[in-house]
Amino acid sequence: xxxxxxxxxxxxxxxxxxxxxxxxxxxxxxxxxxxxxxxxxxxxxxxxxxxxxxxxxxxxxxxxxxxxxxxxxxxxxxxxxxxxxxxxxxxxxxxxxxxxxxxxxxxxxxxxx
Amino acid sequence: xxxxxxxxxxxxxxxxxxxxxxxxxxxxxxxxxxxxxxxxxxxxxxxxxxxxxxxxxxxxxxxxxxxxxxxxxxxxxxxxxxxxxxxxxxxxxxxxxxxxxxxxxxxxxxxxxx
Numbered sequence: 001x002x003x004x005x006x007x008x009x010x011x012x013x014x015x016x017x018x019x020x021x022x023x024x025x026x027x028x029x030x031x032x033x034x035x036x037x038x039x040x041x042x043x044x045x046x047x048x049x050x051x052x053x054x055x056x057x058x059x060x061x062x063x064x065x066x067x068x069x070x071x072x073x074x075x076x077x078x079x080x081x082x083x084x085x086x087x088x089x090x091x092x093x094x095x096x097x098x099x100x101x102x103x104x105x106x107x108x109x110x111x112x113x
Numbered sequence: 114x115x116x117x118x119x120x121x122x123x124x125x126x127x128x129x130x131x132x133x134x135x136x137x138x139x140x141x142x143x144x145x146x147x148x149x150x151x152x153x154x155x156x157x158x159x160x161x162x163x164x165x166x167x168x169x170x171x172x173x174x175x176x177x178x179x180x181x182x183x184x185x186x187x188x189x190x191x192x193x194x195x196x197x198x199x200x201x202x203x204x205x206x207x208x209x210x211x212x213x214x215x216x217x218x219x220x221x222x223x224x225x226x227x
Contacts, residue, residue, distance in 0.1 A: 031217070032215075042218050042220050043202070043217045045217075048212065048214075056208050057178050090130075090156050090157070094212055097212055097213050098210060100206060101162065102215075106154070
């Protein structure tokens, strides 16, 4: 086990709705990254938070937003859901932003109808 | 778009054989590469990483080779076991320091036959 927990594990939304996904990072880790993984594809980087500040962002529109809290847990918010947002959303924590050794949770499977 | 790609989408080996998974990258400025393993229904798991000032790095039963001249890296797994069956991803950091912009390839599915 990686010590990274995500909730909910599965959820179904309709187009246009909003969703919030949550992640608890491993103890002692101050960096959280979020990825989107479509079926049969590699994870795509959404953004990273380091000590509550956004530290890097991938090619995702502004309706994807995030937060990191003082305890280093994190949220991913997606507004105005589209069908293509259906995917597995992975959260990963790391001890800092310099290492590529990320500890991934098992993901939140989002289905948009 | 993605700059990291894999040569073969699937690889089938016999238990006990060595496995080699290849990966090509296109950004010559990339200086940090990581290999991940993803089992069905789980998140990716870190295997090994390598920075561009090295051309080889070894871990437990795994070796990563980096050829900067042809922008290619490979993951070698010795004495492959059934538990090694998974999808393997190489990832490249396009950020400044470490992990702030990892780009993953599409993955190679490794099947180990008993």
